Amino acid sequence: MVVTGELTALETAYRTVYVGVLIFLALMIFFCLIRAVKGPSVADRIVAVNMMGTMVMVIIAILALLLKEGYLVDICLIYAMISFLAVIVLTKVYMGVHSEKKSIEGGSKNGNI
Secondary structure, three states, X not given: OOOOOOOOHHXXXXXXXXXXXXXXXXXXXXXXXXXXXXXXXXXXHHHHHHHHHHHHHHHHHHHHHHHOOOHHHHHHXXXXXXXXXXXXXXXXXXXXXXXXXXXXXXXXXXXXX
């Protein structure tokens, strides 16, 4: 990031767009957080968590461009892998709970419990 010196018109325009996109993404993450808490279904919550992870990755990538720091791209890739694994684990847990609940309901309808 240029601390001293004059910025060209193009650099100023890019900086303005980057900051605008960062503010927009922060607002969208807030809306996804509301969706993740509110629901109505578990699938909606999982999709909201996935979207939040994707938007955080985009924010990190934009910050890498804005600050001209290459190591942030590496952090973005690591975050992508962790976010992917988190969504897979959440889906597996949900599917396990759902199938267990379904088998209990099926057993009680047949008179086994």
